[in-house]
Amino acid sequence: MSRDIIVGIVTSGDARGYFNNGLHQNAYYLYKLFKEIPKVTPLLMYSSAKINGVKPPDQMELFGEKAFCLDLFKETYHADALVFVSQVLPESYLKVFRDRGVKLASAIYGNRYVMDQEVMCFSDLLPPTKDHRNYADQSLYREDGNADAVWISPHFAWQKDYIKYRYGATAAHICPYIWDAELLDMKYDQHPHYDTNSRFFEKGNPLNKNIFCTEPNINVLKTSLFPFLASDLAYRANKENFGKLHLYNSRQKVLHSKKLASYLSQFEITKEKRVQFLDRYALPSITTKAKVMFHHHFENGLNYTLLECARLGLPVVHNSEFMPELGYYYKRANLTDGAKQLEAALNHEDRTDLEEYEQSSLEVIKKFSIYNPANIRGYQTLLANLLDDTLEIELPQYIVDLENKLQNDTPYISSMKE
Numbered sequence: 001m002s003r004d005i006i007v008g009i010v011t012s013g014d015a016r017g018y019f020n021n022g023l024h025q026n027a028y029y030l031y032k033l034f035k036e037i038p039k040v041t042p043l044l045m046y047s048s049a050k051i052n053g054v055k056p057p058d059q060m061e062l063f064g065e066k067a068f069c070l071d072l073f074k075e076t077y078h079a080d081a082l083v084f085v086s087q088v089l090p091e092s093y094l095k096v097f098r099d100r101g102v103k104l105a106s107a108i109y110g111n112r113y114v115m116d117q118e119v120m121c122f123s124d125l126l127p128p129t130k131d132h133r134n135y136a137d138q139s140l141y142r143e144d145g146n147a148d149a150v151w152i153s154p155h156f157a158w159q160k161d162y163i164k165y166r167y168g169a170t171a172a173h174i175c176p177y178i179w180d181a182e183l184l185d186m187k188y189d190q191h192p193h194y195d196t197n198s199r200f201f202e203k204g205n206p207l208n209k210n211i212f213c214t215e216p217n218i219n220v221l222k223t224s225l226f227p228f229l230a231s232d233l234a235y236r237a238n239k240e241n242f243g244k245l246h247l248y249n250s251r252q253k254v255l256h257s258k259k260l261a262s263y264l265s266q267f268e269i270t271k272e273k274r275v276q277f278l279d280r281y282a283l284p285s286i287t288t289k290a291k292v293m294f295h296h297h298f299e300n301g302l303n304y305t306l307l308e309c310a311r312l313g314l315p316v317v318h319n320s321e322f323m324p325e326l327g328y329y330y331k332r333a334n335l336t337d338g339a340k341q342l343e344a345a346l347n348h349e350d351r352t353d354l355e356e357y358e359q360s361s362l363e364v365i366k367k368f369s370i371y372n373p374a375n376i377r378g379y380q381t382l383l384a385n386l387l388d389d390t391l392e393i394e395l396p397q398y399i400v401d402l403e404n405k406l407q408n409d410t411p412y413i414s415s416m417k418e
Contacts, residue, residue, distance in 0.1 A: 004041040007034055007383065008082040010070060010089075013046030013056045015063065019187060019282055022304050023086035026109055028063065029178050030085060030379070033370040037380045043079070045070045047087055063183070073097070081386055083107055083151070091146070103386050106147040106167055107175065111221055111300055113159045116166070118219055149386050151175035154399050155302040155322060157406055171389065174399050175382055176375040177322075179307045179368045184283070191284040199284070201291060201313040203349040208315075209243030210290035211342070214283070214305055216249050220298055224250050226333065227294040230317075232269040233339035234346070241346050245275040246290050252279075283308055292345050293317065296338070307368060310361040315348035317341050322398075326364045327357075367398070 011027030018024040027044075034042035044067035046056060058069045070089075073079045074096050081103040094104060123137045146168040152160055157174050164172035188199045201208070211231060215222040224247045231245045254261050254277045269275050283305070293309045295318040302322050309316045309327075316327030317338065323329075328341035351357060366372060374396040381393045 004039050005081070005383070005387070006079045007040060007042045008045040008068075008070065008073065008079045009034070009042055010045050010047070010082055010084045011086045013060060013062070013067060013069075014051045018063075018183060020280070021086065023109055025183055025304065026107070026178070027085035028065075028183070029180050029370050030083065030107070031065070032180060032182075033178055033376060033379055034383075036371065036376050037383070040380075040383065043068055045073070045082070047071075047089060063186070073102075081105065081383065084147075085109070094146075103149075104147045105149045105151055105382075105386050106169070107151045108156065108163055108167075109153045111156060111159075112166060113156070113162050114221060114299060115219065149173060149382075151382060153177055153302060154402055155300060157399075157402055171385075173382060173385070173393055174395065174403060176372075176378040176396055176399065177302045177368050178370045178375055179304055179365070180370045181308075181311050181365070184308050184311060187282060188284050193288050194284065197288075199287065199312055201315070201348070203354075205291060205349075206243070207287075207289065207291045208349055209241065209292075209346055210246065211243070211292045211294050211317075211346075212246040212248065212286050212290040213294045213296075214248045214286065215296065217253055221300040222297050222303075224248075224296075226296040226335070226338065227317075228264065228267075228269075228275065230296075230335055230338035230342055231275070231294065232267045233335065234342040235269045235274060237339070237343060239272075241343070242274065244290070245269060246278055246286070247275060248278045248286060249280050250277045253277075287312065287314070291315070292342075292348070294342060295320070296333075298333075307365055310364050313358045313361060315345035317345050323364050323367075325360055327361070367396075372396075 009027050009031040012018070012024050018028065031042045031044050034040050044062055044065055046067055046069060048055060048069055048071045056069060058072055060067050079102055082097060083105045085107045097104065123134070125134050125137070148169070149171040150163055150167050150169040152163055152172060152174050154174055154177050156163070160172050160174065188194050213224045213227040215224045215227070217223050228245070228247060235242045254264065264270055291314055293305070293314055293316045295303065295306055295316065297303065297319065301320040303320070306316060306318060306320055306323065306326065318327060319330050319332060319338070320326070328345045330337035330341050369375065378395045381391065384391045385393050
């Protein structure tokens with residue numbers, strides 16, 4: 001093909017949602033990565049659905065980049081491929097593009113398998129108040145099914161076969177996890193606190209003894225219960241070395257569950273008023289209160305908050321098996337180790353190798369950077385395979401190793417006779 005390949009990255013047209021929705025950010029970074037590939041012209045695209053009650057224009061800007069309404073490409077303009085990242089559209093709408101020969105890929109960055117199980121178990125539960133959503137109350141039906149390919153984030157590689165069937169896709173492939181500091185730096189630049197204060201970790205800051213946790217508490221994948229329990233252990237081990245624990249996204253849970261509030265009130269860290277249960281805030285506001293991050297996940301090991309805090313040089317306590325070299329790592333749900341690593345993180349400024357720590361954090365960021373040649377090559381070959389499935393895909397080595405590990409695990413041996 002002599003001309004450039006036109007690729008639409010389908011995302012939200014509402015710029016305000018990009019700072020509290022990792023899927024929108026992922027779409028933006030995917031667009032930026034595709035700009036690095038020769039002979040490819042990526043375009044940000046959004047649906048014609050109303051934004052705050054107003055139909056969007058045919059064209060707008062998102063963070064200085066031109067974005068276009070997807071409707072324009074149903075008839076007027078041409079695209080070779082569409083990648084659906086953070087918006088889903090009805091099958092009848094997608095059929096128009098299929099009939100025009102456009103290849104469709106769905107990028108899966110959510111824990112589809114676990115969320116589907118939650119819908120089966122909890123979708124009939126009522127939210128705590130009329131103003132708060134029951135996050136399990138979702139349809140199992142995804143409208144962007146029957147894709148030519150699904151691209152799956154590495155931390156959900158174990159769901160690859162399930163997702164392929166779930167989405168009715170012709171093919172399923174693992175894709176590189178990517179990130180960039182652009183949007184994070186933009187938010188810090190806009191925050192007045194950092195006109196006179198550093199956004200980065202500095203010795204001697206009293207906030208270095210304060211911990212924050214930003215788990216959303218909307219499903220079992222990421223909650224603040226483990227960080228709370230580990231923090232109580234660390235607090236009881238050395239109260240003089242402990243400032244305060246800030247649990248964001250937890251206030252509504254505590255307010256609306258008497259049993260949960262009663263349970264949490266039994267711990268010393270709560271009795272002695274060293275923990276706060278707070279609403280949701282953006283990271284630039286959070287780091288005006290605390291400088292030690294505690295992140296815990298269950299089968300959800302890649303999260304932007306880890307890379308954001310790595311960018312800031314903060315001490316990070318976490319259990320992400322995808323970046324054990326970052327910060328203060330503990331395995332899975334080992335509470336004792338998590339508490340010990342938190343104690344170490346609270347003494348982070350006493351380390352004699354802070355420069356090496358910061359360099360190690362930057363190396364983790366490079367691994368997932370949109371400018372990493374291995375990630376660019378990965379998406380270049382994923383796109384080529386989407387357009388011509390006879391072409392081979394070349395992925396970063398950590399993904400190759402991950403898939404080999406999953407394929408070579410001890411197989412299940414059926415007891416049924418042939």
